[in-house]
Amino acid sequence: MCRKCKVLILWLVLVLILSGCGHEEVWNPDNDITIVAREDGSGTRGAFTELFALEQEEGGKLLDMTTLEAQITNSTAVTIGTVAEDEYAIGYISYGSLNQSVKALAIDGAKISEETIKSGDYQIARPFNIVTKTYKESSEVADFIHFIKSRQGQKVVSEAGFVSLEADADYKSSGLSGKLVVGGSSSVSPVMEKLIEAYQQANPQMEVEMQSTDSTTGVTATLEGGYDIGMISRDLKPSEGSRGLQATVIAVDGIAIIVNKLNDLDALTSAEVQKIYLGEAMTWEAVTQR
């Protein structure tokens, strides 16, 4: 190859590489929105599609019409990571997992906080449930559930940033010993971790292990015996309830719609969010054309 061609190719490669690094991005509203969604079995996704009416009736069944262009991430943490890295991204996560690396939008005029979720002003919320097969009142499972619903348990819940329920009586440790496996939703995991920590302090003889997967895995594994207690970030479906599972609400959680901190938007209406996730508005320009 001639010397000139080699030099030309070298320059081209250099330009391509340099254009990729250390480049000050100017916000371009015509760029595609990076739509981030969760996998099918996620409770957060289930609650999100229901609350934003992304389902359509077709042939007697409800179809999830989330656009096929949406990028699928398989946990809350990866969603936050993806949105924090990409200026044009939008995603949805559990409010309790919200941190400083992303920005939560106000939906229909209501900013997200414990107060607005409790008062109902912020309408995008869903219950955290724990599911079990039928259990004895004397077992470790029953004891742990008593703890969660007690004053001490609900204190842990609200300190973790979730909306707590009306607490039952105080919890008294009965000195049980044994092992429990709790698994399921990655949205419930942060608060469950704190509940397990507090429970193990009150009952040093109990060993509770937690596995973070997703809501539907929690249901399936509880049915099959892999988990003693499943955690789900949605309600039990009728088909799951008829297989012998019972659900107990332990907290209420809001779903935060997050965007990158460099995004100028602070609020969206639920119709606009629906437009984005149905694939009807592919760029930020198209969304803000009200």
Add this chain to the structure above:
Amino acid sequence: MKLNKFKEYFMQGVFFLAACVSILAVAIICYFLFEGGLPAILKIGPLKFLGGQVWRPNNDMYGIFPMIVGSLYVTAGALLFGVPIGILTSVFMAMYCPKVLYRPLKTAIELLAGIPSVVYGFFGLVVLVPAIRSIGRTLGLGGNGNSILTASLLLGMMILPTIIGVTESAIRAVPSYYYEGALALGATHERAIFRTVLPAAKSGVVAGVVLGVGRAIGETMAVIMVAGNQPRLPNGLLRGIRTLTANIVLEMGYATDLHREALIATGVVLFVFILLINVSVSLLNRRDKNA
């Protein structure tokens, strides 16, 4: 005397057992796959399963065609990046490399081979995805970094050590009189290598490439983190796709009944692909030997 003969037969038996265990392992995997997956394929309908373009398990739609295309594109891309660089690197290492450079280069490549896939995935997520994203946006091509291009680049890197290792051994195994004969006939160093040694090492090179294809088509963790995982047909080099392996991993945790069986059937499809590749390569080799 008799003890020696007994020892002989005993060791023969031990080696035979070892071989049997290997074959047993393959047989068990085959059996599990086909027993779990074939009924699902028949229930869904082979044409609907392999040709269907909609994958929506919640609504009983199990078409894996987009994932098949996704796996093929990503593997092809990996070969495009990995094979030329791999072969040229092994030619360099076998025929051009100064002795001082050889040891560090060999160590570096062996290190590449030892890196776990998840680490490759993180590398892709943290370095490649933002880089491709800003290149794409600067050139106005769109996309958000998680794309076929990123996955191909990453997989190309992962199959490099495999291809280089096998190809270099194959080149070194070519008898020296091929090279010397070419030189004696007046060929330059470069021509002697590319016209006599490399063609003579062809079967080894092909073996290396096949191993690389096997690794690329089966790679899961790294691809999930950089490919976007959209369950639809590819619509651009800078847009995401989902591979067969990613499909299985993303949903196996919570799949039940027909959904789970459909995922096992996806495994069957993967298995058949690898079988086809291996069979066609051995056919090629056989024809080559007879020629």
